[in-house]
Amino acid sequence: MRKLALQWMLPMFAVLALVACDTSDGDSTTDGDMAEDGDASDGDASDGDMTDGDTTDGDMTDGDTPDGDMTDGDTTDGDTTDGDTTDGDTTDGDVPKDPDTAEKAMIDRFSEAAGTLMVRTPENGLPGPNQPIDFDQGPFITKGLGPSGEKVEYYNFDVMSRTPAPIFALFREGEDMPVEGQLNIVDVIPGDAGYNDFWNVQKVAVPADYVANTVTSLTEIQEKGFDIEGTDIVVNCPIVPEGSTATKRFGDGDTGLTRGWYKGKVVSYFNFVEKDLMLDGGQTPVSDIYVTFNINPDPENPASGPASGFVTEEGSDQTHNVVQTIPTDAPYSPLWDVNIYDNADFAEVMNITDALDAALLVEGAALVNCPIVIVTPAR
Numbered sequence: 446m447r448k449l450a451l452q453w454m455l456p457m458f459a460v461l462a463l464v465a466c467d468t469s470d471g472d473s474t475t476d477g478d479m480a481e482d483g484d485a486s487d488g489d490a491s492d493g494d495m496t497d498g499d500t501t502d503g504d505m506t507d508g509d510t511p512d513g514d515m516t517d518g519d520t521t522d523g524d525t526t527d528g529d530t531t532d533g534d535t536t537d538g539d540v541p542k543d544p545d546t547a548e549k550a551m552i553d554r555f556s557e558a559a560g561t562l563m564v565r566t567p568e569n570g571l572p573g574p575n576q577p578i579d580f581d582q583g584p585f586i587t588k589g590l591g592p593s594g595e596k597v598e599y600y601n602f603d604v605m606s607r608t609p610a611p612i613f614a615l616f617r618e619g620e621d622m623p624v625e626g627q628l629n630i631v632d633v634i635p636g637d638a639g640y641n642d643f644w645n646v647q648k649v650a651v652p653a654d655y656v657a658n659t660v661t662s663l664t665e666i667q668e669k670g671f672d673i674e675g676t677d678i679v680v681n682c683p684i685v686p687e688g689s690t691a692t693k694r695f696g697d698g699d700t701g702l703t704r705g706w707y708k709g710k711v712v713s714y715f716n717f718v719e720k721d722l723m724l725d726g727g728q729t730p731v732s733d734i735y736v737t738f739n740i741n742p743d744p745e746n747p748a749s750g751p752a753s754g755f756v757t758e759e760g761s762d763q764t765h766n767v768v769q770t771i772p773t774d775a776p777y778s779p780l781w782d783v784n785i786y787d788n789a790d791f792a793e794v795m796n797i798t799d800a801l802d803a804a805l806l807v808e809g810a811a812l813v814n815c816p817i818v819i820v821t822p823a824r
Contacts, residue, residue, distance in 0.1 A: 541658040542709070550634055550710040551575055552686045554603070559635035561604035562751055562813070577688030586693075587755065587815070589734075589766035592797040594823035597768060600691060600717075602683050602814035605642050605780060607728035609679055612644035612705075613666060615651050626657035630666065630706045634684050642683040642814045643722075643729045643780065648674040661706040679722040679729050681779055681816055682714040693818035695719035695772050717779060717816040719772040731812060733769040734781040735800035737788045742807055756791045765791050767800040771820050779816035784808050796823075 553574035555565035563584070565571040572578050580586060580600055591597045613630040614623045623629075630649075633640040650672040651660070660666055666673065682703070692700050694717070702713040722730060740746065740753035755764040770777040786794065790803035 539656075539659045541656050542661050544628060544658065544704055544706075544711050547661075548710045549575075549687060550707045550712045552635060552684060552712065554578070554635045554683075554685065556636050559640070561811070563601070563603045572686070575686045577686050577690070580685075580689065580691035581693065583762070585691075587766065588763045589768060590764075590795060591771050591820060591823070592767070592769055592774075594796040595771065596763075596819075596821040596823070597771065597817050598693065598819035599768070599779075599815040599817045600693075602642055602816075604811050605729075605814045607731065607780065607812060608639075608641065609643040609645040609724075609729050610639055610641040611647045611663075612680065612682070613647045613649050613663065613673070615649045615655070615660065617651055617655055618653050624651065624655060624657050628658060628661070628704050628706045628711070630661065630663060631684070631712065632663040632708070634707050634712060640684075641729075642681060644680050644682055645724065646676045646678040646680060648676060650674070658706075661709045664708070677724040679724055681717040681722065681814065683717075683814065684712050684714045687713045689713070689715075691715055691818075695816075695818050695820065717818075719779070719816060719818070720777045722778065729780050730776070730778040731780045731782045732776060732778045733784060734766060734813075734815070735769075735784045735786050735794070735797075735803070736764070736766040737786050737791055737794070737803075739788065741788055742785060742810075750785070756788050765794045767794060767797050768817065769797055772817055773820075777817075779814060781813050781815050783810045783813055785810050 551574050553559055555563055555571040556574070557564055563571060565573065578585070585601050587599055587601060589597050589599060610631065610633050615627045615630075616623055631644070649666055660669065660671075684705075685702070687702070689702065690700075694700055696719060698718045699716055703716055705712050705714060724730075737756050738750050738753050739756055740749040742750035755766060757764050768781065784805060785807040786800060786803035786805055790799075794800050794803050
């Protein structure tokens, strides 16, 4: 994987945050909207169709082919051939999509294909496909302890591997900022093979006259032969149903949803930027967490381990799950390597030293995405 020049990599986290917080999402284009002479009226386009169906200087006359076919530069469904516009207009028959009107992808984080610890059953009542998820309620948020006894809160986004999926950010040739209004592009969603909440940023070079949201899939990037340059940057952006909420962040992170493209359809995802993450040996970095359950893990008892729930203090939802690092620590990562200690040691475990002294039952039980969003210093 080639590394980007240092001067680009250093501000890239801020750049991705800028893209993530852009509420326009490419709803309209400027300085490159389709103009007259065969372009869509008012400069607007939706899913490649010309609005109002109006064309000028290219309408069928005297010998145009039947069935609405057009030749010699005539337009069909907004595409142009042998007479494409220039000066920032779309070329090769491309018309940008409007994220506001484009089809939305169906998202189900709790299907058997997508979930590991969180799979929907009639008993647990987890939200169904495309149903908004409130991550500010159990079982999606947990109160734990920091390495020095801090009180921490973290979201639970289920098991993830160390292999991030690629996310594609588009840059015009010679420019250092992503194309304004262009949604980032992914090729997998929850339930797809290779999906991951953690994404490795890929920088895509597009022509100087490229119009935002003309390209909305990896297939289109590849078909057009755009250069893709890998980076070492990793971002934590779980894809969720539209309308989902997770209102807590460490620091000043944006709590809203960002839109992206998946195979020409719109998806929504959170951004967790409590720590800048970089690839570690080509993989997402990890940190340790020590947890304990109401029933210690027993291969013969399906109600044991995670199914039994975390041990909590009496009359409270405070666990003694201890994280090895917090966002202000250099080695912090929200991808946790789970170690399970004996619940007989629950009362004695109040910090990382105590956790390391507890009887360890299972080492490396799973890797889970649990970004820390609250840290309260120990008293």
